[in-house]
Amino acid sequence: MEAGPPYEPAPTVADGRDWSELSLDALVLVFGRLGPVEILMGSGLVCRSWLQAAKEPELWASLDMASHRAVEEMGGDVLRGMARVAVGRSRGRLEVFSGKHFVTDDLLNYISGRSACLRSLSLVSCPEVTNKGFTDLVTNAPKLEDLSLELCPNVGGRHVLECAGRACPRLARFRLRRECFRFSLNYSRRTAEALGIAAMTGLRSLTLVSSNISNDELVAVLDGCPRLESLCLRDCYKVIADGSLRARCAGIRALTLPVPDRVW
Numbered sequence: 001m002e003a004g005p006p007y008e009p010a011p012t013v014a015d016g017r018d019w020s021e022l023s024l025d026a027l028v029l030v031f032g033r034l035g036p037v038e039i040l041m042g043s044g045l046v047c048r049s050w051l052q053a054a055k056e057p058e059l060w061a062s063l064d065m066a067s068h069r070a071v072e073e074m075g076g077d078v079l080r081g082m083a084r085v086a087v088g089r090s091r092g093r094l095e096v097f098s099g100k101h102f103v104t105d106d107l108l109n110y111i112s113g114r115s116a117c118l119r120s121l122s123l124v125s126c127p128e129v130t131n132k133g134f135t136d137l138v139t140n141a142p143k144l145e146d147l148s149l150e151l152c153p154n155v156g157g158r159h160v161l162e163c164a165g166r167a168c169p170r171l172a173r174f175r176l177r178r179e180c181f182r183f184s185l186n187y188s189r190r191t192a193e194a195l196g197i198a199a200m201t202g203l204r205s206l207t208l209v210s211s212n213i214s215n216d217e218l219v220a221v222l223d224g225c226p227r228l229e230s231l232c233l234r235d236c237y238k239v240i241a242d243g244s245l246r247a248r249c250a251g252i253r254a255l256t257l258p259v260p261d262r263v264w
Helices: 024-034 036-040 048-054 076-090 105-112 131-138 158-167 193-199 215-224 243-248
Strands: 062-065 096-100 120-124 146-150 173-177 205-209 230-234 254-256
Touching: 024 036, 024 048, 036 062, 036 076, 062 076, 076 105, 105 131, 120 131, 131 158, 158 193, 193 215, 215 243
Parallel strands: 062 096, 096 120, 120 146, 146 173, 173 205, 205 230, 230 254
Antiparallel strands: none
């Protein structure tokens, strides 16, 4: 149960209008244009009617806490607390979640138990998320369609990606960005990691950045993902974009393969 805030007098304008008397529908429309982070940071605490509007579940279907400046300025405990409030207010209707830096296994577990409708998940630079926390979430997110993992050093491996593919049959878009493999301490663990993507049989879009995927592994992914329409590989040094590989990718509409190193 959320603690009651110390309410301030309802805001007014020069003509004496009491903004607390706006209809619930009007307030929800206004709050919807602000976004969830702004609401949590104070807009929804001005008065009782605004707080009531701020608790409407439709405002919390999408929670982007990766691109907002607050992620860089606020502490992890505060951000995790805000995320929990937002997820609770969604009342099981959360469809989109993006988190950066502050996300932990415990937070993913909280989301997992309350977000059966989750369709999109994006994690950026989240070192406190592990394979267990991630797999526990995806196994409870059968409606997941869009998945992005960027610079999450403790999430990965063939088995983990296979688990995501099997648990999420609707998965259509997957993005995986690794730290530059040459400096990665987890390189050995990621041997054949890309083969796990072949279990994502419904994929239509795949982006890999700094992956150690090889030509043979890429062919296995193409075999396992026959609906693939968009493929982007960047800084994947093991992939050699020769004529054979390009011929194998001929049916992909949007194709970006690594450019061979220039010989001087």
